[in-house]
Amino acid sequence: MRIRCWNINLEEMVEAGVHFGHGTHKWNPRMIPYIYTKRKGIHITNLTMTARFLSEACNLVFDAASRGQNFLIVGTKTQSAKLVTSASISARCHYVNKKWLGGMLTNWSTTEKILKKFRDLRAEQKMGKFNSFHKVDAAMFKRKLFIFKKYLSGIQYMTSLPDIVIIVDQQEEYKVIKECAILGIPTICLIDTDCDPGISDFSIPANNDAIASIRFILKKLISAICEGRSSYIAI
Numbered sequence: 001m002r003i004r005c006w007n008i009n010l011e012e013m014v015e016a017g018v019h020f021g022h023g024t025h026k027w028n029p030r031m032i033p034y035i036y037t038k039r040k041g042i043h044i045t046n047l048t049m050t051a052r053f054l055s056e057a058c059n060l061v062f063d064a065a066s067r068g069q070n071f072l073i074v075g076t077k078t079q080s081a082k083l084v085t086s087a088s089i090s091a092r093c094h095y096v097n098k099k100w101l102g103g104m105l106t107n108w109s110t111t112e113k114i115l116k117k118f119r120d121l122r123a124e125q126k127m128g129k130f131n132s133f134h135k136v137d138a139a140m141f142k143r144k145l146f147i148f149k150k151y152l153s154g155i156q157y158m159t160s161l162p163d164i165v166i167i168v169d170q171q172e173e174y175k176v177i178k179e180c181a182i183l184g185i186p187t188i189c190l191i192d193t194d195c196d197p198g199i200s201d202f203s204i205p206a207n208n209d210a211i212a213s214i215r216f217i218l219k220k221l222i223s224a225i226c227e228g229r230s231s232y233i234a235i
Helices: 010-015 029-034 047-066 078-090 108-126 135-155 174-183 211-234
Strands: 020-023 035-039 042-045 071-074 094-096 164-167 187-191 202-205
Touching: 010 047, 010 211, 029 035, 029 047, 042 047, 047 071, 047 164, 047 187, 047 202, 047 211, 071 078, 078 094, 078 135, 078 211, 094 135, 108 135, 164 174, 174 187, 187 211
Parallel strands: 071 094, 071 164, 164 187, 187 202
Antiparallel strands: 020 042, 035 042
16 A cells, blocks of 8 residues: 555644544543543544544555545435535545435345436436326336435446445444445444444544534545546556
């Protein structure tokens, strides 16, 4: 793995609120190594640890991208959905920003069939075929297409299982982590002070609720992926 400098600035992390954890009454004792102190009833994450693990994660995704590997980014909470979409599109990553549909990865053969149906329906709509359908049938297909777009737009062109899955909120996306574990797909997770650092393969201790914090972490990871992709294209 190639080691690079990702210019992870502690002051910028403080400004983004990356260090703010949950209340001391809501925490996971396994997070002790990543907690610096507590202030006014809130745990404060050790940003030196955050910088270290974020840097390692950036090296990992850079190396993977430079070898042409594919990424899936998952963040379904309201505050992370738009960030996940824009970050994924900028780095040509697949993404899920709405509800995770159980078996999306572990039942991949079924997911592939659904995605094909989604693409076929979109093509039919663009060609105006819906206009030739009976009114009831057209309404049914439009409704089905609406649901597909809502939940599957970010993976509509995914033709195989992802090589790495980046998860914004470990607690929220536990089902995703479980599916990845079954399939042996490496996961990179943002872990807040209420998380279990042993569940994901690569953990980044950080505030996973604040928009500014999520944006900061994703920006670094996306930058590394983009650099890696440029390296791969140049070969």
